[in-house]
């Protein structure tokens with residue numbers, strides 16, 4: 041793994057507790073990675089003899105190798121989250137990477153299903169952009185689970201992508217919507233059960249908490265066998281963000 045120095049170029053608050061930052065690489069000036077891979081920060085923690093290491097998936101495609109986008113949510117008192125939320129425009133950061141085996145695999149002509157909860161969208165966004173940029177003709181579906189309306193982000197971007205690329209569609213489902221929501225309600229597992237008729241021609245990529253990954257894997261297995269690639273970030277409830 042290589043060590044990189046980068047500058048925080050842009051910070052965007054996507055929701056009340058999710059932030060996106062764009063890092064511009066300084067040394068070296070480009071990063072060679074596969075969509076789905078992550079980078080990691082070593083973070084000093086008061087009272088601990090050694091820094092803790094935290095991984096963050098690259099949310100942008102490799103077609104722009106001089107910049108990477110990270111998307112992360114607030115975790116109270118968490119060293120990784122606190123560090124990333126403390127960054128200001130112009131700050132310099134050091135990270136290692138790229139790493140990880142959660143990457144686009146060659147599954148021939150299979151259609152692609154991506155399933156995320158919360159910020160688990162990060163590596164899937166890099167993968168989806170890459171597939172669409174490459175002109176892949178295969179049908180691409182994204183199921184994304186969030187909690188309520190105030191947790192929504194990237195909805196316009198995804199809508200624009202689905203207009204430009206007719207073989208891409210996405211469904212965002214809310215597990216605890218406020219009144220007035222006319223979209224899908226429930227967990228991503230429900231979408232998989234109801235909307236996926238057959239897995240015979242499907243390759244699936246899952247990213248998020250352990251509860252969702254377990255449930256969705258079981259829902260897919262009930263329909264038959266297909267390649268399922270998983271990136272579990274932490275053990276958590278299926279509808280967690």
Ligand SMILES: Cc1cc2nc3c(=O)[nH]c(=O)nc-3n(C[C@H](O)[C@H](O)[C@H](O)COP(=O)(O)OP(=O)(O)OC[C@H]3O[C@@H](n4cnc5c(N)ncnc54)[C@H](O)[C@@H]3O)c2cc1C
Pocket residue numbers: 078094095096097098110111112113115117118119120121122140159162163271272273274275276281
């Ligand atoms: C390969 C990989 C890629 C990752 N990519 C991302 C990413 O792109 N964006 C991102 O936000 N996180 C990502 N994570 C999670 C991230 O590495 C940290 O675990 C997270 O930021 C919490 O770290 P912390 O030090 O702030 O809190 P900690 O003190 O380490 O965590 C406290 C507890 O919070 C829970 N937790 C961990 N992650 C989350 C989360 N995202 N949301 C809610 N609860 C959580 C866990 O139960 C954990 O025990 C990734 C993890 C892995 C393994």
